[in-house]
Amino acid sequence: MPVPRSDLTRSAVLAALGTSGPLSRTDIARAVGVSPATVTQVVKDLIARGMVAEVQHRPSRGGRPAVLLGLVGEAGRALGAKVAADHVAVVDVGLDGAVRQSWEWPFDAVAADAPDRLADLLRPLTEPDRESAPILGFGICVPGAVDDQDTGVVDAPTLGWRNLALGARLRAALPVPVLVENDVNALAVAERLYGRGRAHRNFLVVTIGRGVGAGLVVDGTIHRGTSGGAGEFGHFPVRPDGPRCSCGNTGCLEAAVGQQALLTDAVAAGLVGTDAKPADLQHLADTGSTGAQRVFADAGTIFGRAVAGLINVMDPETVIVLGEGTRGWQHWRPGFEPSLRSHLMPTRRAVPVAVEAWDDSSWALGAAALVLATPSGATGATGDQGDLVRARLDGVLARELS
Numbered sequence: 001m002p003v004p005r006s007d008l009t010r011s012a013v014l015a016a017l018g019t020s021g022p023l024s025r026t027d028i029a030r031a032v033g034v035s036p037a038t039v040t041q042v043v044k045d046l047i048a049r050g051m052v053a054e055v056q057h058r059p060s061r062g063g064r065p066a067v068l069l070g071l072v073g074e075a076g077r078a079l080g081a082k083v084a085a086d087h088v089a090v091v092d093v094g095l096d097g098a099v100r101q102s103w104e105w106p107f108d109a110v111a112a113d114a115p116d117r118l119a120d121l122l123r124p125l126t127e128p129d130r131e132s133a134p135i136l137g138f139g140i141c142v143p144g145a146v147d148d149q150d151t152g153v154v155d156a157p158t159l160g161w162r163n164l165a166l167g168a169r170l171r172a173a174l175p176v177p178v179l180v181e182n183d184v185n186a187l188a189v190a191e192r193l194y195g196r197g198r199a200h201r202n203f204l205v206v207t208i209g210r211g212v213g214a215g216l217v218v219d220g221t222i223h224r225g226t227s228g229g230a231g232e233f234g235h236f237p238v239r240p241d242g243p244r245c246s247c248g249n250t251g252c253l254e255a256a257v258g259q260q261a262l263l264t265d266a267v268a269a270g271l272v273g274t275d276a277k278p279a280d281l282q283h284l285a286d287t288g289s290t291g292a293q294r295v296f297a298d299a300g301t302i303f304g305r306a307v308a309g310l311i312n313v314m315d316p317e318t319v320i321v322l323g324e325g326t327r328g329w330q331h332w333r334p335g336f337e338p339s340l341r342s343h344l345m346p347t348r349r350a351v352p353v354a355v356e357a358w359d360d361s362s363w364a365l366g367a368a369a370l371v372l373a374t375p376s377g378a379t380g381a382t383g384d385q386g387d388l389v390r391a392r393l394d395g396v397l398a399r400e401l402s
């Protein structure tokens with residue numbers, strides 16, 4: 001049976017609001033490519049169904065301020081999980097991108113039965129609950145390469161996972177659609193939906209912390225490469241004689257400026273003992289240790305040079321720096337800024353670099369954004385699981401009608 005045209009327009013309006021955030025009726029008409037009269041009619045219907053609400057007024061110069069429409073958070077929700085080597089963080093997010101609840105559990109990714117244990121941790125959260133909005137899907141992000149979000153075959157050396165069919169394992173165990181993606185790509189999707197990326201078609205997300213990564217958004221879509229491995233910025237070679245990296249090569253960027261590298265440098269400089277944690281080194285720098293500050297600034301110099309190379313190649317409109325490592329950014333900056341600017345081509349020297357506040361739930365929020373971005377097709381590579389997410393959204397619409 002063909003889908004009625006009004007349903008298609010309704011889905012397109014929801015997708016536009018999901019991708020762009022609050023919009024006026026005029027903006028929606030332009031984005032969806034239908035007449036303002038049609039938008040008025042469809043929006044009236046969506047407001048009646050409790051999916052869309054008037055959220056704010058945009059000030060205007062003279063005349064009436066434009067009314068902005070946004071998605072109603074409680075109409076549906078998405079779950080997102082970040083899998084790390086030693087823990088799993090999960091968030092429950094409304095349709096409007098607001099975090100409703102978050103959890104964190106210890107997790108041993110290297111254990112032989114890790115995928116089953118992961119499923120056991122996540123399953124209770126997916127059980128239908130009369131009070132809560134329906135779950136559209138579960139986004140899972142991992143620090144490694146993922147072939148595509150639909151099949152979700154993971155290659156993640158830091159988790160000890162080689163060609164692990166995580167997507168298939170979780171789909172068999174969980175009663176909701178599952179999308180799997182590289183963690184930095186998931187952050188880039190979240191930036192595209194809710195962050196600075198909303199205003200840009202071409203931008204670069206780089207992360208520092210335990211690892212170093214990049215998400216490349218090209219023409220509004222994540223660039224995933226041939227096998228989902230694009231953006232492995234941590235393995236950009238920076239030192240011919242550098243230390244050995246987790247990938248097996250020597251001299252990678254991550255082996256020079258990742259958390260473990262900074263600790264190794266600090267131990268060698270006699271600043272901390274071999275059992276020190278990243279927070280100990282940062283505390284030293286925060287409390288005025290020039291030695292500790294130099295460790296960060298030296299890392300900033302190397303990182304700035306590498307990011308300049310990436311900008312020269314990719315030509316992004318803007319760069320966003322994220323990850324646990326940004327908590328010590330004030331100590332990275334003195335090395336990073338001059339190094340970055342002096343290695344950028346003269347025409348790119350003014351490219352803006354924004355360092356955003358980091359939260360423990362940020363990775364998991366990125367994973368949930370994979371699900372929320374699906375109706376708009378903004379993430380690419382969602383396949384059959386993406387169709388299931390869209391079917392669930394249509395189901396929500398049908399249920400609200402009855």
Ligand SMILES: [Zn+2]
Nearest residue numbers: 235245247252
């Ligand atoms: Zn490497």
